[in-house]
Amino acid sequence: MTQKNPTLVLIDGHALAYRAYFGMPATFSTSAGEPTHAVYGFTNMLLAVWHEYDPDYFIVTFDRGDTFRHQMYPHYKATREKMPDDLRGQIERIEQLVRAFNMPVFTKDGYEADDLLGTLSAQAAAQGIRALIVTGDRDAFQLVGPQVNVIISGRRFADRELYDEAAVQKRYGLMPKQLIELKGLVGDTSDNIPGVKGIGEKTGVKLIQQFHTLEGVYDNLDKISKSVRAKLEAEREQAFLSRELGRIVTDVPGITLNIEAGRTRDFDLVEVANLFVELEFNTIFNRIPGAPPNKSPREVASIKPARAKQATAPDGQYYTVDTPQKLVELAAKLRQSDTLAVDVETDSTDEVRARLVGIAITHTVGEGCYIPLTHGQPAPMGGQKTLFDLVDTPPAAEPVQLDLPAVQAELAPILQDPAITKYMHNAKFDMTVLERHGLPIAPPIFDTMIASWLGNNAEGARHGLKDLVKEKLHIQMTEISELIG
Incomplete structure (x- = not known):
């Protein structure tokens, strides 16, 4: 009987927090008025992945301000709206939540969560550990390999799909490592990466399929139609800059995988119950692996719930x-x-x-x-x-x-x-x-x-x-x- 490789789930904390924030009704809040809809949605996503894939380890990554990409290109992500005020506090709660589950949280000044995912997944693969990256960002497809898969949600998280090398190639007609070459040509409007003006995905895919890399494209301009060649020649510098802006770093300095620190069942259920009592999350507590099926978080917690706004008798x-x-x-x-x-x-x-x-x-x-x-x-x-x-x-x-x-x-x-x-x-x-x-x-x-x-x-x-x-x-x-x- 073949023994399966251990599995590490790597979560893009910011990507899932944003998806939860905009995917859940903003009416979710505690009786004291603290917004919790992003925290609740994030928790549901976490538990869904936990139940579906039963991983051995969890790690969560988060962004920390501007990165080296902003220094390379000041307009990087300049078109994005600033983080909503009521999401900022909820991300702090989400970090508190994952720490209560004893899941390591990785951040690094100057780098994005994607870079940490790339680095940790590469280290996991080198140790024979299967890495599942959970994100809402298709940039992560460039990281897919024999030991690295990406789980990405559709319009709803319930519509999530798992991408391996074959799935990426079927969707784009390119191998995962070639997607970064494609980004150099077509850019990325969501991150304000310019690409080559006038080159769309269809043309870009054909060029990379034929010439494999950006260098291959520019070494063979004489084999490309005049109209496309003119666009490429005019924005050569933009193309190579765009590729570097979109490339996920897989060797972030100072980031080392301590796999045992993320063992999934190594958490204190009472600590988790305490947080659920604070957040007033009652109906999803029993979905936590290892939680008693017939007890509420209040029955497990060591703290008493805050004095909530009392429900009144019907008036009128x-x-x-x-x-x-x-x-x-x-x-x-x-x-x-x-x-x-x-x-x-x-x-x-x-x-x-x-x-x-x-x-x-x-x-x-x-x-x-x-x-x-x-x-x-x-x-x-x-x-x-x-x-x-x-x-x-x-x-x-x-x-x-x-x-x-x-x-x-x-x-x-x-x-x-x-x-x-x-x-x-x-x-x-x-x-x-x-x-x-x-x-x-x-x-x-x-x-x-x-x-x-x-x-x-x-x-x-x-x-x-x-x-x-x-x-x-x-x-x-x-x-x-x-x-x-």
Whole structure:
């Protein structure tokens, strides 16, 4: 049985931090107001790679200000916007996070994170260790070799791909080491590397395929068409400068790989839990390799959570619509609004079998109306008792409620009005139940559960109404057990 080579994951800290910052909703923050969306996204990416590749070692690299490339070419990266203020503090948190996982952090004045990745991956390969570089920067493709692969994400990190030599050649038609020659010709707008004006990737690839290097191109100008030759001749100096600006250094002075320092399981889970408590990361804690599957970070941590903003009880005015007159008055208000929120109370979680017990509906913030329909009626075989059914109500005190036909007559035209936007949570369920009871809903519909998923589709994210209300509005919805004792 062949023993696989040990694997080292090298993470481009800045590249992943930026991707997380712009890929996660900025609403992520602690109860004290500290932004955490970049930290949360970075943590999810880290754990995703950890689970997928099960590496033996981790190392993370970060940039540190200007580099030797800025001295070579003052306009290098000059077109990039400065780092957002709320990302700067989060990068400090990300460094704190990776150190809590006991992952070595490498930085070097005058060099970029890419140069550290290049140096460490070369040293790892020389020791027979497979290096996986995780980045969002395709410049790293030039480092790919027999022992070095690059993991790069697509539009979403979940769409990440692993590039070996064959994958690079298939994508570009060039070997990885030739990509730096291509950069000399075509430049890189994202880094403000000029290249040769008028030479695009298609032409550049053909030239490198034919002549292999920049030197080969310039030694054979007489074999190149006049129009392309003129461009090359006019910007020879720019071409060689661009190649050097884009070349990743693989021998940064003073950078030495201590592979055992990055062993993945050599971390203190309590220290990690302490940081997760500070950051209020609850749902992803159990994804950490070695973390107990049934404990929260608070149960593992040695520190107490900061005094968070307390969730308050729901406030506002709430009305029971239990007479025909109240129903008419409610319908008149709803017709005058261009938005409404609607939710259903049922006796089952199966929308095909569920009985409509009541409807909660409102047209404005701070006011809610509830229309009881079938409370107190025996649940059908297999049905789930409702909140009101569970209360020990004397027979003489039957709940006052409305007949379904009366509700259909008033609400059906409103729910089918295309000029009114309906806000719902898990709309598919409610729409199915309502349509089965003669109350079909017409678009436009805004589903807050879908919106929550689009904003945060990380594994373990919670999209239930109670969770979202507590997280976003700091309101604690009343639990059924509290209501009925």
